[in-house]
Amino acid sequence: MARTFRVLMSIAVIGAVAYGAYVTRERWLGSAERLLGYQSAAAPGEQAQGERRGNQGQGFGQGGGRRRGSLSQFTGPVPVLAADAKSTDVPVYIDGVGSVKALNTVTVRAQVSGKIVEIGFEEGQDIKKGDVIARIDDAVYKAQLDQAIAKKAQDEALLAGAKRDLERFQRMVATASGTQQQVDTSTSLVAQYTAQIQSDQAAIESAQATLDYTTIEAPIDGRTGIRNVDVGNLVSSSDATGIVTLSQIKPISVLFSIPQQQLARVNAASATGALSVQAIASNGQTVIDNGTLAVVDNQVDPTTGTVKLKANFPNDKLALWPGAFVNARLLVETLKGVTVIPTAAVQRGPNGTFVYIVRQDQTVAMKPVTVRQQDDVQAVIADGLAPGDKVVTTGFARLQDGSKVQISAGAGAAAPAATPPAVDGQPVAENAAQPNQAQTDGNTASDGQRPHRQHNGQGGSGGQNGNGGQGAGNGGHRRHNADGAGGNDANTNGNTGGGDAASTNPSATSTQQQ
Numbered sequence: 001m002a003r004t005f006r007v008l009m010s011i012a013v014i015g016a017v018a019y020g021a022y023v024t025r026e027r028w029l030g031s032a033e034r035l036l037g038y039q040s041a042a043a044p045g046e047q048a049q050g051e052r053r054g055n056q057g058q059g060f061g062q063g064g065g066r067r068r069g070s071l072s073q074f075t076g077p078v079p080v081l082a083a084d085a086k087s088t089d090v091p092v093y094i095d096g097v098g099s100v101k102a103l104n105t106v107t108v109r110a111q112v113s114g115k116i117v118e119i120g121f122e123e124g125q126d127i128k129k130g131d132v133i134a135r136i137d138d139a140v141y142k143a144q145l146d147q148a149i150a151k152k153a154q155d156e157a158l159l160a161g162a163k164r165d166l167e168r169f170q171r172m173v174a175t176a177s178g179t180q181q182q183v184d185t186s187t188s189l190v191a192q193y194t195a196q197i198q199s200d201q202a203a204i205e206s207a208q209a210t211l212d213y214t215t216i217e218a219p220i221d222g223r224t225g226i227r228n229v230d231v232g233n234l235v236s237s238s239d240a241t242g243i244v245t246l247s248q249i250k251p252i253s254v255l256f257s258i259p260q261q262q263l264a265r266v267n268a269a270s271a272t273g274a275l276s277v278q279a280i281a282s283n284g285q286t287v288i289d290n291g292t293l294a295v296v297d298n299q300v301d302p303t304t305g306t307v308k309l310k311a312n313f314p315n316d317k318l319a320l321w322p323g324a325f326v327n328a329r330l331l332v333e334t335l336k337g338v339t340v341i342p343t344a345a346v347q348r349g350p351n352g353t354f355v356y357i358v359r360q361d362q363t364v365a366m367k368p369v370t371v372r373q374q375d376d377v378q379a380v381i382a383d384g385l386a387p388g389d390k391v392v393t394t395g396f397a398r399l400q401d402g403s404k405v406q407i408s409a410g411a412g413a414a415a416p417a418a419t420p421p422a423v424d425g426q427p428v429a430e431n432a433a434q435p436n437q438a439q440t441d442g443n444t445a446s447d448g449q450r451p452h453r454q455h456n457g458q459g460g461s462g463g464q465n466g467n468g469g470q471g472a473g474n475g476g477h478r479r480h481n482a483d484g485a486g487g488n489d490a491n492t493n494g495n496t497g498g499g500d501a502a503s504t505n506p507s508a509t510s511t512q513q514q
Helices: 002-023 025-036 042-072 139-174 180-213 260-270
Strands: 078-084 086-108 114-119 132-136 215-217 222-224 244-259 276-280 287-296 306-313 325-342 347-349 352-358 364-368 370-374 378-383 390-394 405-407 452-456 477-481 490-492
Touching: 002 025, 086 222, 086 260, 086 306, 139 180, 180 215, 244 260, 244 287, 244 325, 260 287, 260 306, 260 325, 276 306, 306 325, 325 390
Parallel strands: 078 405, 452 477
Antiparallel strands: 078 390, 086 244, 086 325, 114 132, 132 215, 222 244, 244 306, 276 287, 276 325, 287 306, 325 378, 347 352, 352 364, 352 390, 370 378, 477 490
8 A cells, every 4th residue: 555655655746747748848958958058040030929919919900090091992994895886788597516527428438349450449548430440350150151142152153053953844835845844943943042142242341340450449539548459358238337438528518407496497597598508617717718508407316406417518628527526607697787895894784784984074884785695805785875975895993883993905904903902081093102101211232132021000190100220221221101190101211220130030020010
């Protein structure tokens, strides 16, 4: 029992000593540093930071509040961009997405079996109808043709003999030296040989056609693709891939779809004549080629609610290629003499669309408008504007009915720069000098350091900062009292005395902004 008590007492003493050492650690660590002859490098920085926190805390309730008040009381003209409403002709398009398709596509296959002995084209070559594409070994087919010709010659000789016998039997019957049966038999034999000759002629024509199939010719004008066989390969009419694919790309077709709601409009427009179609690049602006509408499909796709249209393009520059996706734009109408404005000028509110009109006194008025149609560039105004009206296109953030505006000139003013803080509630140009903003006492810093700007939100009766003594040795530190009540918004302390203690402190050059 006594041993347990001693152990507990030892633990309690050790804990008490450790707690006391922890509580008084700052005191004995400072003593140890003084004995060793050095001071924490962080102390001056921490001291300066503490002073800045004090200055910042004092100025938060005075200078910070006044700056927010100045910004909230902005009453100057609002910088905007404006454009004039114009009267012009506006085309009405229906857009669709589709794909390019060759006007005609043929997979060239062999009609007879055999070995290819010649390829008559280069891959990617433009060929004409009737040009030789390939030749197949024709030795067997020539022999079959010769055999058919020989068979016909044989039958022709038999027919000639049968005709002579018929004439002979007819004379014998006339002189009563022959029988009628012999005449009838010879007549049947002549007819038989005549029919045989006709069959031989058909066989000759068949053999000739088969022989002609050994020379494969282009059925259409077009461009060849990548060939599937080479010289020496055996081909037949059952080959699925064929020898080569031939596509007619001049002219070329584009198949695209439009919503079924636009079908009646397209049919009404096409009744007056051929409709123009433009093939648009992927950027939505570049016109690849111009063509005409060829056909409207005879049914609507029930799964998508769209109808297919086909347009033909000359494709002289070969800008369209089979299989490529393309945007199509169908011209259905042209609006004559309508009022247009930039699309950016049209705003939307609870009561509908409206614009801001710039009046002669450089104020704006909110004007409701009726938009007939619009795109990414311009909007067609059906009611509410007249040609020549000037409307705001950029700078709506602080606009309201009756606001004073300043119209920026030039394309570079498309995005108005942020307006600097105001003096006495009026906007100031970014580079304009404000009254009593900066006073320089003429003393020049001699330590060669670049001047550091330090903003202090603390207001004072004379514009002087009470903590300026510590920073006087920096030689180039400038303290700006942004909201000094004494009329001097910024005082420059150019005194060069005070040593280098403050100038060597990195924390003394930091900027405090409200």
